[in-house]
Amino acid sequence: MKFIKIVATILLVMLLTGCGQEISSQGGANPQEDNRVKLWVTTDFGVDEVFTAPVPFRPGEAVLDLLIQHLEVETHYGGGFVNSINGIRSGYTGISGTARRKSDWFYWVNGILSSVGAGDYFPQKGDVIWWDYHNWETGNLIPAVVGAYPQPFINGYSGKNPGVRIMFTPEQKELAAKIGEALNELGAPSVEVVSYQDSLARSRDRITMVVGLWSELEQYKTLADLARKRNKVGLFVDLQAMKFTILDAEGLPKGTYGAGTGAILATGAGPGDPYPLWVVTAVDVGGLEEAVEILTGAPERLERHIGVLVRENLIIGLPAR
Secondary structure, X not given: OHHHHHHHHHHHHHHHHOOOOOOOOOOOOOOOOOOEEEEEEEEOOOOEEEEEEEEEOOOOOOHHHHHHHHOOEEEEOOOOEEEEEOXXXXXXXXXXXXXXXXXXXXXXXXXXXXXXOOOOOOOOOOOEEEEEEEEOOOOOOOOEOOOOOOOOOOOOEOOEOOOEXXXXXXXXXXXXXXXXXXXXXXXXXXXXXXXXXXXXXXOOOOEEEEEEEXXXXXXXXXXXXXXXXXXXXXXXXXXXXXXXXEEEOOXXXXXXXXXXXXXXXEEOXXXXXXXXXXXXXXXXXXXXXXXXXXXXXXXXXXXXXXXEEEEOOEEEEXXXX
């Protein structure tokens, strides 16, 4: 049974990191200069940068095409698996014995873990494509990240945006409205700001953000369940009413923060979930105001982060190192 589980995990990693086509370089006319996406390549959950730049693309080019135009890429399995980028190789594929380790390349589009191989995802103007090489020893994937903000609220996933819903607890309407106004100005379509309803957080039909103190949000079953399953849904933080404890990639505690601490987190139902759930929360009002200020006044500070805590104008990246 353990062997079967490992094989299944490997197959999923293969799907997410590049299956779909052989490597091919496309010639022809230069891409239109106004057709650009952000291409980021990092390691260790965004800590170390390999390549980060806006790049032009031609309509019909896949994520894999863009990758090989700008970096050195090696594949396995007939071109269907991205085994190496700029010499940073899979620690698992083609390796046996004690040298084998569970480290591979994964990619998100607009902060959503892709459900298809890189040869089968065709980006849109303004998309953010983020490749990261990291450990998956726990076997858990990270379905959504905050590091592409204000995506996915603008473009959505796979060229479709079902709209945005921001929900607030009774005392936090003003802060939620502030985020809604900022997203409207950035071009997010159909932004609605409404009181929190647990059914809408559980069965989502829009890209969803919830805003509230954790002492308020933890009263709702959907959010309480997510907090309990934190290691399986990529949250990397133990949320308690009076303190937040940051966790490393293996789920081990690395530090605890109390009053004045906020958090900006994202998760989803799995790869390719077009309706990710963002959680903007805090230990107290001061921490929540600071988190909202990042979203509305300094969104660039979230770039290439899985999730963050905010405290005293500092960004604490997740997972903890």
